[in-house]
Amino acid sequence: MSKPDDPIGFGETEIPHGETLLEVDGLSKYFASESGLLAGISLETDQFPPVSFGVDQVKAVDDVSFEITMGETLGLVGESGCGKSTLGRTLLRLLDPTDGTITFKNDDLAELSGEELRQKRSEIQMIFQDPQSSLDPRMKVGQIIEEPMRAHDMFDDEGREARAKELLEKVGLDPRHYNRYPHAFSGGQRQRINLARALSVDPDFVVCDEPVSALDVSIQAQVMNTMEELQAEFGLTYLFIAHDLSVIRHISDRVAVMYLGHIVEIAEKEELFENPQHPYTKALLESIPVPDPRESDARGVLEGEVPSPQDPPSGCRFRTRCPQLIAPEAYEFTDEEWAHARTFMRAVKRRTFEPMAAAEIRREFFDGDLPRGDAGEIVKDAIDAVATDTGRGDESDDERDGWEMATDLLLESFAEQSICARERPAYDVEPEHGTEQHFAACHMHR
Template sequence: MAEDYLVKVQNLKKYYEVSKGMFKQKTIIRAVDDVSFSIKRGETYALVGESGCGKSTTGKTILGLTDATAGEIYFQGKDITKISYSDMRKLRKDFQMIFQDPYASLNPKKTVREILMEPLRIHKKFEGKEREKKIHEILEIVGLSKSHLHRYPHEFSGGQRQRIGIARAVILQPDFIIADEPVSALDVSVQSQVINLMLDLQKEFGLTYLFISHDLSVIEHMTDRVAVMYLGKIVEVAETEELFENPKHPYTQALISAVPVAHPREERKRIILKGDVPSPANPPKGCPFHTRCPFAMDICSEKAPEEVFFTDGHKATCHLYTNSKEEIKDVIRNS
């Protein structure tokens, strides 16, 4: 039986052309470079990686907030990169976004009522008193009350503003929500409340999430599968529990080693990566990670690695698993 995929991304590319220097030389920024993944209906799929790896750009491209350079994006079996503007507008009610900054993403000149009314009015959902009823219901669900309806965004705390942003995304009852660093701008004490709210909403409305974050402790708590991005490419994909217990790619191992331990007696060997992230305008040849990899071999700078499949959909793109075992032992011994 085929998997029930709600979103399928194939060979997605997003390049930006910029002019640099006195003579305005054209340079191509490879923000997203040949990315493919699928999201099952009802699951929470995570994109993780350092700042600048292309995860937010991937999310915005899927939603059509920026045009794809190449590739296909399938939503409910339809390639949304090839549909007309009017058809895309009709689909907008079915996928929404929760933004990173809960203050910048809300119109400061509109009250909470106006913010929540706008998507209902644009997409012609419900009528008159029914709209008011839906607004009251969604406010209660996200932990706010009717007394907040006529207040402006600046009158709320960061956590309350993010609840308003979540309410705006959910009020249309979409199938798919992209959450772009939804808790990174919040106090630690508030983060868990917002995460639990999102999990409750997922159960209540049957939502599917693409959760974008650099915080692996959050990812471990609330996602089903994880894709690790580096320099515009996906380097490893696995179910969340499997990824944290058995990371294969050296970059994933370094990221997980940096997660704070939960108990003071717990020990974890920290992997310190050398150098800086290369520029997406001039990515390294071969494996994009080889300039910082503690296990880099000669082939890593010459040839791009192929995907290697492990158990239960776990896959990684690394030469460590395509070379002979003797070569790998020598590399690890000398690193």
């Protein structure tokens, strides 16, 4: 925490350590999928007039809610494209939110504009991944660090220089390098310059977007350690975005896991790593490379592609890849029958097996026994549609072949009827480690 007599701090902030600093509620950010005159216009040959004017939107962040408390580091992790950067930028109002509120110290940032927003911006800063391109090569390090202070009319020239030099030292650089240009510094040092610049205006909250991803592993830990020291000294709160779980584990107090625009799990760090409750989190944790290659075969992998954020799955967004998709209640599946049907449905959808006779498919996927009742009839029709001896591929009069028919039949009858497709999950789980809330968006916890 910065002390009032600390020459570099501007005094205590009014929010006590551990109290809510930022609260995000129902935040969404949609992008128009294409810019230009013809964006959103599509040709539909089977209708009249053959043109539709649907606005295609990329739902990069979709109805996200969470809080960050004063002095903590919330890690935000997820695969590339899941919306992490968009969320970070929207919090800072570098992007305008489509919907929702961002309450920062009692102000709704989503509503602020003009001078009010400009004022707030000194309290929230951002550090980006690429320390190379975020530093203007024509400016000296001192000018770079002083720039935000100048923009916010802080201090006179002398005061700014004194603060810049002090900050250089605080971030682990030599204050005598004040007059050097960025190219004279290594990647890790350049990220330290970025840190000094962000801290120059004494922010409370720093959004760190993959700040160490471009650095060598050996340098990553050093920069993170410095960030932790600065956090303790200046009472900073971090939202730390990374795709690398070992980085997240190093620095976070709590962790939020993002998938396709939604937050699917939030928990204290130890709880999340030791007691993950969302199948996506489990898959991410299992995909961490292990030093012993003999173990690697046994590890789960994320199957299938991430669906398009333009047309995300209903209900749980992870359901199309989830190994634990819940059986639809309309049928009386046993656990084993459902496991077989689910595996078969995925294999047909992805066409992961060579065409074979119907009896062979039954043996391969169902141990020879189809599910009982209506579910069995559906599976039988699907098998017949793709099997070499009963396949209807050649007979179909439109472009749909047997695989497509089988895929549609199985998905519509089973996957789309699951609670996972019908309702968006949101549950609190009893934590095994610590006392913080453990949120998991998975119907297994219903």
